[in-house]
Amino acid sequence: MLFFISELFLTYISYLECSIYFLIKHIGILLAFVIYYIYISVGYELGIFGEITENNKKICMVSSFSMNSIDSIGSDISDIYDIYYSLENSTSSISSLDKNSSEVIIKMKNENEISSSKSLIINEFNSRKNSTDSDNFNYKIKRNISQEKINSKNGSKSDVSNSIGYESFRNKNKEIVERQRNLLSNIINKNLTKNVNNTKKDIKNKNKKTIHKNIRKAHSLFIEIAFFYPFFILITIILTIIYSYMKKNMEENTIQGKNGQWFYKCSLETSDMAYNSLELMILIFTLIKGKYVVRCNCVYKCTRYITYSTIIGIVFGPTVNVRNDANKYFKIKKYKKCLLHNSLSCGCPLEETDENLEPLIKKYILFYKFCTTNINIKHGKIRYLSIKSKLNIVKK
16 A cells, blocks of 8 residues: 555655655555565464374374463463373374384484393393292202102103103293293383383474474564564665755756656665665565475465565566656667768668657557557447558558
8 A cells, every 4th residue: 555655756856755755665565575474484484394194293282272272371382382292192092102112112222222221131130040049940950850860770760750850841941031031021111111201202392392493483573573664664764864965956856868858866766776675685585485385284375375476576576667667668769860871771870869759659559559459438438449440540
């Protein structure tokens, strides 16, 4: 709206009108660009890149609290995340635990964890080795060997006694192996449980830090803009005041062009180029983030159209500044006759005429419009322009 209001002062003939045009134009354009940048930047920080998955932490966190959760908790996002994580733990599935366990097993290949597990197993094994069960077992083995020697003297009963001693030894050996296997399994399970908890805690902290970072950036964005935009307005006003004291008088600022027309040259036109460059930079930053946001979920739909509009603004921005100056977009050249040959086709280098060609340009543009218009609305009546009516102009 401010930009369109500024167009009322486009044909300025004094510094006051020029300064009003300069102020309203750039304040309005920058306000629109800042709004675009806010939408894109917030989507860049809070959106979800790619497809939404069930395990996405932002989705799970947002789904975990009610609509009034933020108001009741306040601005501390840590409390929100703790609520989400407690609910996640209460409803976690076995598959997620298996996934964490597999990650832990990979991490247990760490040299420190392996060495600590070995130390625990060796210590436990030594304690078991010196225990009473081990003494009893050794005693029973010796007793079985002695019994075997006695039975060897008994002739036909020796084979049976040998097989009984062997079976007893084998069963007891299996018992010891099974006991050691259970001991190793218990130690590994304890380490797995410990590392699963540590891994889940690390994942929680990592996701928490990421979300904290996104929220801080989104929060600081509004603070920065709340400072930057009023500062921009203040600088612009100060600049116009400074130029008002430095400007030349009206006669010196009114100059004559090549076509003989007089026009007012405003001293703010140089600063206008610098402001245009600043606005172009904002568009470029918006486009860089917008290319990422258009591939995100959980963002406003308008971000897509803002990104496309930004591309158009960057490509056609310089053309828009041309406005309605026909000399900028309509090609027409007229030369003076050669002084030597009094001709335009002699081949000598010709000089462009100083004649004002603007009336001719306007008439030729009207001629284009007339030849390409098929329906004419005049005095509330619709009239079809036939080819015959157009050719009658040539006859005249």
